[in-house]
Amino acid sequence: MRQKTVEQMELALDNxxxxxxxxxxxxxxxxxxxxxxxxGDHRLMERVVERVNALAALKRVKQNKGGPGVDxxxxxxxxxxxxxxxxxxxxxxxxxxxxxxxxxxxxxxKTGGGMRQLGIPTVLDRFIQQCLLQVLQPxxxxxxxxxxxxxxxxxxxxxxxxxxQGYIQSGLRWVADVDLAKFFDRVNHDVLMERLSRRIADGxxxxxxxxxLVAGVLADGVVVERHEGTPQGGPLSPxxxxxxxxxxxxxxxxxxxxxxxxxxxxxxxTGSKRAADDAMATLKRLFxxxxxxxxxxxxxxxxxxxxxxxxxxxxVAKGRVIRPRVAPAALAEMKARVRLIxxxxxxxxMTTVAAELRSYLTGWKLYFQLAETPNVFHExxxxxxxxxxxxxxxxxxxxxxxxxxxxxxxxxxxVARAAAAHARRWWATxxxxxxxxxxxxxxxxxxxxxxxxxx
Numbered sequence: 307m308r309q310k311t312v313e314q315m316e317l318a319l320d321n322x323x324x325x326x327x328x329x330x331x332x333x334x335x336x337x338x339x340x341x342x343x344x345x346g347d348h349r350l351m352e353r354v355v356e357r358v359n360a361l362a363a364l365k366r367v368k369q370n371k372g373g374p375g376v377d378x379x380x381x382x383x384x385x386x387x388x389x390x391x392x393x394x395x396x397x398x399x400x401x402x403x404x405x406x407x408x409x410x411x412x413x414x415x416k417t418g419g420g421m422r423q424l425g426i427p428t429v430l431d432r433f434i435q436q437c438l439l440q441v442l443q444p445x446x447x448x449x450x451x452x453x454x455x456x457x458x459x460x461x462x463x464x465x466x467x468x469x470x471q472g473y474i475q476s477g478l479r480w481v482a483d484v485d486l487a488k489f490f491d492r493v494n495h496d497v498l499m500e501r502l503s504r505r506i507a508d509g510x511x512x513x514x515x516x517x518x519l520v521a522g523v524l525a526d527g528v529v530v531e532r533h534e535g536t537p538q539g540g541p542l543s544p545x546x547x548x549x550x551x552x553x554x555x556x557x558x559x560x561x562x563x564x565x566x567x568x569x570x571x572x573x574x575x576t577g578s579k580r581a582a583d584d585a586m587a588t589l590k591r592l593f594x595x596x597x598x599x600x601x602x603x604x605x606x607x608x609x610x611x612x613x614x615x616x617x618x619x620x621x622v623a624k625g626r627v628i629r630p631r632v633a634p635a636a637l638a639e640m641k642a643r644v645r646l647i648x649x650x651x652x653x654x655x656m657t658t659v660a661a662e663l664r665s666y667l668t669g670w671k672l673y674f675q676l677a678e679t680p681n682v683f684h685e686x687x688x689x690x691x692x693x694x695x696x697x698x699x700x701x702x703x704x705x706x707x708x709x710x711x712x713x714x715x716x717x718x719x720x721v722a723r724a725a726a727a728h729a730r731r732w733w734a735t736x737x738x739x740x741x742x743x744x745x746x747x748x749x750x751x752x753x754x755x756x757x758x759x760x761x
Contacts, residue, residue: 347507347508348507348508349508350441350506350507350508350510350511351399351400351402351508351510351511351514352400353441354399354437354438354441354511355396355399355400355437359437359440359441360392360433360437362440363433363434363436363437363439363440364384364385364388364433366436366440366541367381367384367429367432367433367436367541368381368384368385370432372426372429372432373412373426374410374426374428374429375407375409375410375426375427375428375429375431375432376407376408376409376410376428376524377407377428377430379428379429379430380429381429383429384429384430384433387430388433395430395434399434399510399514400510401510402509402510402513402514404434404514404517405517406427406428406431406434406514406517406518406521407427407428407430407431407521408521408522408523408524409425409426409427409431409521409522409523409524409537409539409540410425410426410427410523410524411424411425411426411523411524412424412425412426412539424537424538424539425523425537425538425539425540426539427518427521427537427539427540431518431521431540432540432541434514435518435540435541435542436541438511438514438515438542439541439542439545442506442511442545443459443545445505446505446545446548446549447459449552450548450552450555451552451555451556451558451559451567453469453555453558453559453565453566453567454548454551454552454555454567454568455469455566455567455568456544456547456548456567456568456569456571457544457545457547457548457569458548463568463616463617463673464675464676466566466567466568466571466615466616467615467616467618467630467676468676469566470566470573470575470610470615470618470620471620471628471629471630473564473566473575473610474575474610474611474620474628475627475628477577478564478575478576478577478610479575479577479609479610479611480575480576480577480578480579480581480582480607480608480609480610481573481574481575481576481582481607481608481609481610481613482573482574482576482582482583482585482586482589482605482607483573483605483606483607483608483613483615484572484573484574484586484589484593484600484605485570485571485600485601485604485605486570486572486593486598486599486600486601487598487599487600487601489547489569489570489598490535490536490537490538490543490547490570491534491535492534492535492597492598492599493534493535493536493546493547493550493598494534494596494597494598495516495519495520495534497550497596497597498519498536498546498549498550499512499515499516499519501549501550501552501553502515502546502549505549515542515546518540518542519532519535519536520532523537544569547569547570548569550596551567551569551570551596553592553595553596554567554572554589554592554593554596555567557588557592558574558588558589558592561588563576563585564576566615568616571615571616572589573613573615574586574589575610579607582607583607586605586607611628614633614634614635614636617632617633617636617673617674618630618631618632618633618636618674618676618677619631619632619633619634621679623678629678629679630676630677630678631677631678631679631682632674632677632679632682636674637682640670641689643666644663644666644667644690644693645693647659647662647663647666648663648690648693648694648696648697650696650697650700650732653701655701656694656697656698656701656753657753659694659697660694660750660753660754660755661754663690663755663756664754664755664756667755667756667758668756671756671758680759680760683758683759683760684759686758686759687747687757687758687759690755690758691745691747691750692733692736692737693736694745694750694755695736695741695742695745696732696733696735696736698741698745699729699732699735699736699741700732702729703729704729704730705726705727705728705729705730706726708722708725708726708729709722709723709726711744712725712726712740712741712743712744715743715744715745716743716744717740717743717744721739721740721743722740724738724740725738725740725741
């Protein structure tokens with residue numbers, strides 16, 4: 307049955323070599339600029355909807371999963387829907403008449419405080435955006451700056467951090483650290499579309515991107531019109547951000563400045579405070595041209611090791627070697643999250659708590675694997691295990707329960723009795739030797755709690 311669905315889907319996504327409706331009817335808008343835009347491809351939309359591209363996009367959307375949009379359709383329902391409706395949707399795309407649905411607003415609490423507003427497109431619109439991305443990314447990406455690391459194939463935040471580390475190690479000890487005020491919410495549509503039109507010749511593609519930009523936001527049951535911004539949550543938004551900010555990258559390159567950019571996080575490294583001040587002034591002018599605002603409260607010119615970049619900061623080791631570490635703010639955010647997971651309220655089992663920690667800490671450890679501070683990670687492990695021992699104590703509740711539990715785990719009677727006498731002082735008693743004997747590090751290993759320090 308599943309094989310039949312796949313075959314039906316492939317057939318539905320196959321254009322079967324037909325001449326597009328838009329071409330037959332003359333409805334496809336074109337532009338008068340030269341062949342420097344998208345290779346002069348006025349039939350870019352045909353590449354967007356071709357079978358191989360559509361199947362690859364469908365696979366990626368299913369892999370990424372994600373929740374439903376305003377129509378309630380799930381990722382699992384997308385394939386059967388396309389079997390029935392793709393032909394009509396494809397014709398609308400080729401004719402330049404497809405109309406995206408509004409995005410579903412989702413407020414995500416930032417660990418550092420405040421809220422980040424995400425816009426969740428429908429799974430159908432995520433699929434179409436992915437089709438667009440797969441055609442546009444290979445055309446734009448090779449022209450982007452080598453100093454741009456965000457949302458690009460073969461590049462990551464780790465590459466950006468290593469680049470920053472290299473600049474500081476080379477003697478560029480001052481940084482112009484720039485934070486943009488609500489970047490994704492304040493992207494100017496006209497400015498962005500003008501930059502896109504320099505490279506895209508197919509008016510249908512430009513029109514579709516514009517319609518995605520202005521699609522409303524459903525919040526509290528009401529669709530609110532959007533006149534600026536590109537909502538975080540869609541596959542296309544990161545590429546659009548890079549297209550817009552590439553102009554800043556190229557201007558910095560022209561001036562011979564050393565910098566690293568990951569999306570809207572940008573640091574320029576210089577050899578003096580004066581040069582960093584000049585770089586900051588230059589950045590403000592460049593961003594103003596794009597109608598973007600620098601957040602003065604979070605931006606600064608300072609010594610490089612006093613600022614953070616993508617959750618990392620830097621320290622000077624023996625021999626004046628610059629090494630990365632977890633920035634204090636990122637460390638505080640991590641501990642706040644762990645405290646929440648290991649809260650001694652709610653009556654959750656140790657197995658449940660361990661599973662939540664495993665899910666969070668595995669990703670956290672992977673992201674901060676560049677940090678060269680082994681002592682910090684050893685101390686974090688000890689702190690984490692103490693919190694887990696306190697959770698276990700709370701679950702045992704009374705000294706009359708604690709004592710036999712400790713004895714069952716080979717704790718001597720006198721030691722177990724001393725710990726049980728203060729069992730309700732959860733945090734203090736969690737540091738008692740009896741708890742270390744009863745619940746050793748190997749116990750948490752068996753539960754699957756990741757160790758942050760290298761073994």
